[in-house]
Amino acid sequence: MKLVILDRDGTINALGAEGYVAAPDDWTPLPGALDAIARLNHAGWHVVLATNQPGLGRGLFDMATLIAIHARMHRQLAAAGGRIDAVFFCPHTTEDGCHCREPAPGLLEQICERYNVDADAVLVAGSCPEHLQAGAALGAQLHWLGPAPAEPAWTASAQVHADLAAFADHVLRA
Template sequence: MKLIILDRDGVINHDSDAYIKSLDEWIPIAGSIEAIARLSKAGWTVAVATNQSGIARGYYPLAVLEAMHTRLRELVAEQGGEVGLIVQCPHGPDDGCDCRKPKPGMLRQIAEHYGVPLSGIWFVGDSSSDLETARTVDCQPVLVKTGKGERTLAKGLPAGTLVFDDLAAVAAQLLT
């Protein structure tokens, strides 16, 4: 199985320090939907692991998050692809869960769902916590410069991190 795991905010859609709180605020980054569809059509399973502490903070209900993910699936389907498992951490930073990145719970949940080891699987993110999560479970850390990516790049990266301009460039690399 060819599996790739993506962070959501800042990788697939535009991010906001004020949180993405409504379907109207959920705006795909140019080329990201097409990139997911291209990967899917080429036999890749595209899973998503996303921290969504805005739920714990009361900024938006789970139904709004589900509507965003439904829209993501619809847009990718319109391009002939599909999105695999989407897992989210709805907890706040002080809740003590094992799923909030940089803890590896969501990645382990995806691996268990698909029955695959995480070693070497590409995990694409835009933040230091994404890269740290990847390293924790021996995934290949991949940074995109969209979202918080440029700020993350300026802080220094874990050894072996691959860097791309955006998700479209990641897909282009994997499909060459």
């Protein structure tokens, strides 16, 4: 199975005015992102999200709102001919010390278990350092989206792409 695990905020959609998405109307796709996911899907790739959502734990929004945000995302993706197979999220805050909050690899481990794939075959892509740190802890193939990151240890093995569209171009050429 060909599996890509994406981060959400800053990878697929723009960040809201407060630096996060707290309402469905705040969810706005980045240019080319929906088409990139659709192209990956059409080439046989399964796309799954792994995202920290501490706004739930902080009470900034509730589960119904998160579901509505993702429903908007799914509708817009469907209109572009794409899909996200599943959304895995951590509702905890940093202070909770859970194993599912990135940079811990818990969400990614759950995804690999659910899809019965070996971590080294999975592509982990995103613009959030914690997302790629989780991918590095898992042993996945790392793809940084955006300007080249600073030099933490995991970046040595990460390929850098301008954005999700450039990442999709790279994957589809390989």
